[in-house]
Amino acid sequence: MVAPQDHEYLVMGGANRAGVGRLLSFAASVISGGLVFGILYAIDLAEQLGWNVNAPPTLLSLVGAGAVFGILYWVLNKWAWRWPGIGTFLKVPDISGTWDCQGKTLAPDGSTKFDWQAEVTIVQCWDKLRIRLATKTSGSSSISAALAHDSVDGFVLLYHYRNDPRPEAVELKPHTGCAVITIAKDLKSADGEYFNGRGRMTFGTMTWTKRN
Known part of the structure; x- marks a missing residue:
């Protein structure tokens, strides 16, 4: 089994990432030019004033457009978004x-076969995401995902996941599945549906509540 990891995700209706990259490049050029001018x-x-001062090439490279772009992107990806x-x-x-x-x-x-509870942990930055759902018997991690803006209901999260049973759940088999979750505008509650493929041909509903 491949170890789960954060992955890129699509934002439908959001700002074009290539366009954001161009804006960052322009901002980096302007900031870099200002810093170089200030140093010189x-x-x-x-x-x-008679002081013997030299600017080593390393100093100028640290304020070059490429370095400034890297810093701006890192700040945007971690916090600014x-x-x-x-x-x-x-x-x-x-x-x-x-x-x-x-x-x-x-x-x-349409009747309920059984109820179950889980904890969902979502790790997110601007360009990557990971959704981890853990129950008493198994855990699943997202493989791919997309977020879409819904002007009426809030946001729609679509993701594809792989589920692996815990070692003691010998009656369960690894499988893949998909989920469609509608997240409220206040980002505090969500509900949706899921269905599983080969290995566990099941489907059902989920209701999520954000912890404070």
Whole structure:
């Protein structure tokens, strides 16, 4: 089994990531130019005062456009995408954190076969995501995902996952499945459906509640 890891995710209706990259590149060029000008101006002023000051190439490379772009992207990816204003522009909801899940496995006639509970942990930054759902008998991790803005209901999360039973659950088999979750506008509750493929041909519903 491949170890689960964070993966890229699609944002439907959000800001184009290539466009955001171009904006960051422009900002990096402007900031870098300003920093280089400031350093050279400071050196020139120091020389006028009779100080022997040199700017090593390493210093100028640290404020080059490439280095500034890397810093800006790192800040955006880790924190800035959540900030008011920037988050609104990017249209990426912050769904990270821990959610309590109440699930139902359904029969073909729509009746409940059994209830189950789980803990959902979502790790998210601007360009990567991971959804981990853990029950008493198994755990699943997302393989791919997409977030779509719904002007009426809030946001829709679609993800594909792989489920692996715990060693003691010998009656269960590894399998893959898909889930479609509608997340409320306040990002505190969600509900949706799931279905599993070969290995466990089941389907049902889930209700998520965000922990404070």
